[in-house]
Amino acid sequence: MEWVETTGDTIEEAKSAALDQLGVAEDDAEFEVLEEPKQGLFGRTRGEARVRARVRPTSPRAKADRRDRGPKREKRQGDSKRGPRKERSTERAPRAEREPKTNSTPIDPTTVSAAATTFLEGLLIASDIRGSVSATVTGEDIDINVDGDGVSMYVGQKGATLMALQDLTRVVSQRRLGDHETHLRVDVAQYREKRREALGRFAVKVANDVLSTGQPRVLEPMNSADRKIVHDALVDMDGIATRSQGQDPHRRVVVALADGDSSAAD
Numbered sequence: 001m002e003w004v005e006t007t008g009d010t011i012e013e014a015k016s017a018a019l020d021q022l023g024v025a026e027d028d029a030e031f032e033v034l035e036e037p038k039q040g041l042f043g044r045t046r047g048e049a050r051v052r053a054r055v056r057p058t059s060p061r062a063k064a065d066r067r068d069r070g071p072k073r074e075k076r077q078g079d080s081k082r083g084p085r086k087e088r089s090t091e092r093a094p095r096a097e098r099e100p101k102t103n104s105t106p107i108d109p110t111t112v113s114a115a116a117t118t119f120l121e122g123l124l125i126a127s128d129i130r131g132s133v134s135a136t137v138t139g140e141d142i143d144i145n146v147d148g149d150g151v152s153m154y155v156g157q158k159g160a161t162l163m164a165l166q167d168l169t170r171v172v173s174q175r176r177l178g179d180h181e182t183h184l185r186v187d188v189a190q191y192r193e194k195r196r197e198a199l200g201r202f203a204v205k206v207a208n209d210v211l212s213t214g215q216p217r218v219l220e221p222m223n224s225a226d227r228k229i230v231h232d233a234l235v236d237m238d239g240i241a242t243r244s245q246g247q248d249p250h251r252r253v254v255v256a257l258a259d260g261d262s263s264a265a266d
Contacts, residue, residue, distance in 0.1 A: 002054060003032075003052045003053065003054045004018055004021045004022060004052065004053055004054065005018075005034070005050065005051070005052045005223050006018040006021065006050070006051060006052075006053070007049060007050045007051075008035065008048060008049050009048060009049065010049055011033060011036065011049045011051065011249075012120070012247055013049065014048075014049040014050060014051040015031055015051055015053065016224075016244060016247065016248060016251055018031065018051060018052070018053035019053070019224035019227075019245065019248075020224055020227045020228055020231060020244050022053060022224070022228075023053055023057055023222060023224060023225045023228035023229075024224060024225065025163065025223060025225070026224075026248065027056075028055060028056050028115070029053050029055060029056055030053065030054060030056045030057075031052070031053045032051060032052050032053070033049070033050075033051050034052055035047070035048070035049060035050040036049055036146045036195060037049050038121065041128045042083065045263040053185055057180040057181070072170065073235065074179065091256070096218055106179075106180075106181050107177050107178065107179040107180075107182070107215075108182070109137050109139070109140060109142055109181075109182045110137055111133045111172075112142060112173050112174055112177060112179050112182050112184065113137050113142045113178065113184075114135075114146070115172065115173040115176065115177060116135070116142065116144055116169050116170075116173035116174075116184060116186075117133050117135050117144060118171060118173045119169055120133045120144065120146055120169060120186070121133050124146070124151075124162045126151075127153075128251065129148055129149070129150045129151060130148055130149060130150075130180045131146060131147055131148020131149070131150075131151050132146075132147055132148055133145070133146050133147075134147070139181070140181050140182045140183060141183050141185070142182055142183065142184040142185070143185050143187065144169070144184070144185070144186050144187065145186075145187045145188070145189075145190060145191075146186070146187070146188045146189070147188075147189050148189075149186050151189050152188070154188045155188050155189070155191050158193075158223075159191060159195070159253065162187070162188055162192075165186055165188070166184075166185065166186040169184065169186050170184055175204070195226075195229075196229050199226060199229045199230060199233070200229060200230075200232075201206065201231070203230045203233040203255070204233060204234070204236055204237070206219065206255050207234050207237050207240045208234040210240065210255050210256060210257060211239055211257070214257060215232060216254055216255060216256035216257070217254070217255045218245075218252055218253075218254050218258075219252050219253045219254070220252065221246070221249060221251060221252050221253065222251070222253060223249075224248075224251075227244055227251065227253050230242060230255075231244075231253070234255065238256050238258075239257060240257065240258060241255075241256055241258075242255055242256075243256070246265060
């Protein structure tokens with residue numbers, strides 16, 4: 001998965017800018033800090049923060065971790081009265097034999113897609129909902145849509161339930177199979193596409209108002225995926241520039257004239 005590099009006045013601003021580009025929540029991304037602002041005189045900072053980020057690869061939990069979670073066996077009363085125990089061999093197995101084997105072979109995206117589809121179909125049956133699950137595989141991208149009567153219950157307010165459903169589907173497909181490469185997205189009744197179109201139209205309307213009045217507009221707080229939709233919708237619009245400002249979960253998009261007031265910047 002490709003990395004993106006972003007900058008900001010602080011590490012948090014640089015991270016938020018990276019999330020805007022990736023279009024994912026912070027829990028779904030991993031970061032590397034490349035450069036931190038330097039402390040100057042009187043508490044001021046010099047330079048800027050620079051980070052790189054990518055969509056977090058999914059990986060299964062190590063077997064050793066699962067074993068450690070089990071309760072430890074307590075010594076039972078009377079054990080000391082038993083006869084001497086047999087000494088265990090002090091010979092250790094070669095390193096290659098001791099270490100758990102991991103699957104280094106890339107998993108076929110169609111296998112991941114099939115596992116995710118099976119899980120979501122079972123979820124519909126368990127919820128007594130008549131619906132269908134369709135999947136599209138394009139390279140390492142897997143897009144799955146759940147459709148049918150009553151499936152809107154899996155969307156939730158501003159897509160919150162949908163995000164939880166996507167995370168759960170990733171666990172039972174990508175992580176269970178040890179997949180590290182594919183990027184799986186789940187949609188319900190084309191909610192994401194409908195929201196993208198509606199948010200895109202709204203962004204264009206706001207941009208036209210900015211062109212008419214010359215005044216920047218600060219939009220309501222949005223998650224990183226929605227902010228990316230606004231940025232993408234206006235990236236080619238003449239005379240308009242967009243910036244993100246603030247910290248999550250209150251980070252907002254500012255729509256302003258391309259050569260407008262500097263207050264529109266982060």
